[in-house]
Amino acid sequence: MTNLIELKNVKHAYQTPAGPLPVLDGLDIAVPESSFCAVVGPSGCGKSTLTRLIAGLMFPDEGEVWLHGDLVRAPRATVGMAFQNPVLLEWRSILRNVILPLEIVAPRMPEKKRVARAEQLLALVGLEGFEDKRPSELSGGMRQRASLCRAIVHRPEVLILDEPFGALDAFTREDLWQTMHDLRVEEPFTTLLITHDLRESVYLADQVVVLSGRPAATQYVLDVDMPVPRPIDSLYEPAAVEMLATLRHQIQIAQGRAPAQEATQ
Amino acid sequence: MSGANWQKILSPVLGIVVVGVLWEVWVWYMQWPTYKMAAPSDIGPAFWRFKELFLQYGWQTLWRTVVGLLVAVAVGTFLGMIMGLSRLMRDALYPLLVGFNAVPKATVVPVVALVFVGQHDFNTILIAFMISFFPIAVSVAIGLSTLEPEYRDILRSLGASRFTIFWKIALPKTLPEFFGALKVAVTLAFIGTNLMEIVEPHGKGLGHLFESGRINSDYPLMFAVLIALALLGILLYYVVVVLERIFAGWAERNPT
Ligand SMILES: Nc1ncnc2c1ncn2[C@@H]1O[C@H](COP(=O)(O)OP(=O)(O)O)[C@@H](O)[C@H]1O
Numbered sequence: 039m040t041n042l043i044e045l046k047n048v049k050h051a052y053q054t055p056a057g058p059l060p061v062l063d064g065l066d067i068a069v070p071e072s073s074f075c076a077v078v079g080p081s082g083c084g085k086s087t088l089t090r091l092i093a094g095l096m097f098p099d100e101g102e103v104w105l106h107g108d109l110v111r112a113p114r115a116t117v118g119m120a121f122q123n124p125v126l127l128e129w130r131s132i133l134r135n136v137i138l139p140l141e142i143v144a145p146r147m148p149e150k151k152r153v154a155r156a157e158q159l160l161a162l163v164g165l166e167g168f169e170d171k172r173p174s175e176l177s178g179g180m181r182q183r184a185s186l187c188r189a190i191v192h193r194p195e196v197l198i199l200d201e202p203f204g205a206l207d208a209f210t211r212e213d214l215w216q217t218m219h220d221l222r223v224e225e226p227f228t229t230l231l232i233t234h235d236l237r238e239s240v241y242l243a244d245q246v247v248v249l250s251g252r253p254a255a256t257q258y259v260l261d262v263d264m265p266v267p268r269p270i271d272s273l274y275e276p277a278a279v280e281m282l283a284t285l286r287h288q289i290q291i292a293q294g295r296a297p298a299q300e301a302t303q
Numbered sequence: 304m305s306g307a308n309w310q311k312i313l314s315p316v317l318g319i320v321v322v323g324v325l326w327e328v329w330v331w332y333m334q335w336p337t338y339k340m341a342a343p344s345d346i347g348p349a350f351w352r353f354k355e356l357f358l359q360y361g362w363q364t365l366w367r368t369v370v371g372l373l374v375a376v377a378v379g380t381f382l383g384m385i386m387g388l389s390r391l392m393r394d395a396l397y398p399l400l401v402g403f404n405a406v407p408k409a410t411v412v413p414v415v416a417l418v419f420v421g422q423h424d425f426n427t428i429l430i431a432f433m434i435s436f437f438p439i440a441v442s443v444a445i446g447l448s449t450l451e452p453e454y455r456d457i458l459r460s461l462g463a464s465r466f467t468i469f470w471k472i473a474l475p476k477t478l479p480e481f482f483g484a485l486k487v488a489v490t491l492a493f494i495g496t497n498l499m500e501i502v503e504p505h506g507k508g509l510g511h512l513f514e515s516g517r518i519n520s521d522y523p524l525m526f527a528v529l530i531a532l533a534l535l536g537i538l539l540y541y542v543v544v545v546l547e548r549i550f551a552g553w554a555e556r557n558p559t
């Protein structure tokens with residue numbers, strides 16, 4: 039299996055008025071095709087920066103970011119993104135929101151096909167019947183579902199999720215985990231998920247990467263050896279509990295190295 | 304028509320009637336002569352006496368205000384875009400604009416009248432524009448510069464051009480603020496038009512009619528002009544409200 043996403047010794051610093059702020063310092067991540075990688079790390083350690091590098095919205099000072107065998111030099115249509123804030127456009131219906139990427143990526147695609155594709159995805163995430171609603175008429179969880187549909191409507195190779203479930207309540211979040219598994223069965227994307235929920239990372243991912251505190255390096259990589267899709271109960275199996283304990287310990291190490299960063303986001 | 308719609312029409316009409324009656328009673332009670340305060344019953348005849356002039360001058364005021372506003376929309380949006388999309392331009396232009404806006408336009412009117420002497424239409428439109436473009440520029444600039452980066456990133460990560468991002472995201476997202484500013488600008492543009500009409504000799508427009516009322520001590524006429532201006536202002540304001548409904552109706556809170 040080839041690596042669809044590969045970061046090699048990535049280093050990056052932001053230029054701030056107070057001088058350069060090193061954020062990433064020696065990051066190595068490799069995500070095989072159609073697998074699911076979760077990235078956890080202390081707040082403000084550079085996780086969102088990492089997503090922007092993969093999406094080609096920014097470029098690293100040093101090191102290399104590879105996507106499907108190509109060095110990332112610009113944004114590309116084979117990427118889909120979703121954030122903690124669902125950023126749906128209020129002047130568009132849910133259906134039109136989901137169609138938006140197709141207008142950019144496939145301007146010549148017939149309207150009928152676009153609508154059919156969006157409707158198919160909305161049905162898959164349980165939003166059938168909400169196509170014509172405005173985003174503000176939906177609950178937070180439903181908006182996040184629509185945002186996920188928008189991120190994959192153009193069949194991207196890579197799905198980048200930056201804490202998409204972070205603002206949801208625990209029950210809604212577990213529902214969405216289930217939805218993620220459902221989507222993975224139907225759609226062949228490779229996923230990189232940023233999260234601060236260790237249970238989420240173990241439940242969803244094939245591989246969990248722990249980042250050290252800022253400046254972040256790859257501190258630990260955990261292979262999650264459980265079949266997919268997983269019942270939610272699998273989180274209570276001894277193997278999962280042990281993995282959670284390992285991850286928690288690793289996070290404590292990461293935070294211990296930079297205890298002052300806890301409060302920054 | 305439903306009850307709610309009736310209420311929408313009836314309540315402002317009622318408001319106007321009540322104010323008119325109170326005004327009439329008040330003037331009568333104070334025993335004021337018309338040169339001190341005209342009553343609504345004096346204003347009606349004043350309208351009738353000068354009905355052709357009102358139509359002619361009202362039209363002049365209206366079209367020059369609208370043209371001034373259109374120029375203000377074009378220039379204001381352009382300046383707002385420059386300032387909203389470029390930090391450098393924002394830092395460079397903002398103090399200039401604020402300073403320009405702080406200059407009382409009443410002092411600019413004679414200057415403009417001197418510089419472009421005789422060009423009455425042009426001068427009037429210029430002042431209407433100068434007084435009304437600022438809120439538009441500021442609202443567009445703020446709307447664009449406060450766009451959350453994620454909104455841009457959903458399209459930028461797909462390789463969309465700057466123009467596409469502007470057209471599909473930034474522009475529609477700014478529309479509610481734009482229309483809010485346009486409502487302010489409408490009123491300001493009227494003030495600008497009338498300033499010029501009142502000050503510059505050989506005038507046209509309602510401002511000139513007001514001035515001739517003053518010179519001839521025809522106080523009911525002056526009040527009638529004020530009422531006519533108010534009516535034009537209301538008319539333009541509601542035109543903007545209708546446009547807002549059409550283009551930014553999504554921003555209205557649902558009454559649920
Ligand atoms: N554009 C920027 N300019 C300067 N500093 C930034 C910028 N973006 C993020 N940072 C800083 O870089 C650090 C990492 O940010 P981020 O990648 O968003 O962290 P995370 O997503 O892990 O919370 C933070 O301390 C943040 O304040």
Ligand SMILES: [Mg+2]
Pocket residue numbers: 085086200303
């Ligand atoms: Mg972040």
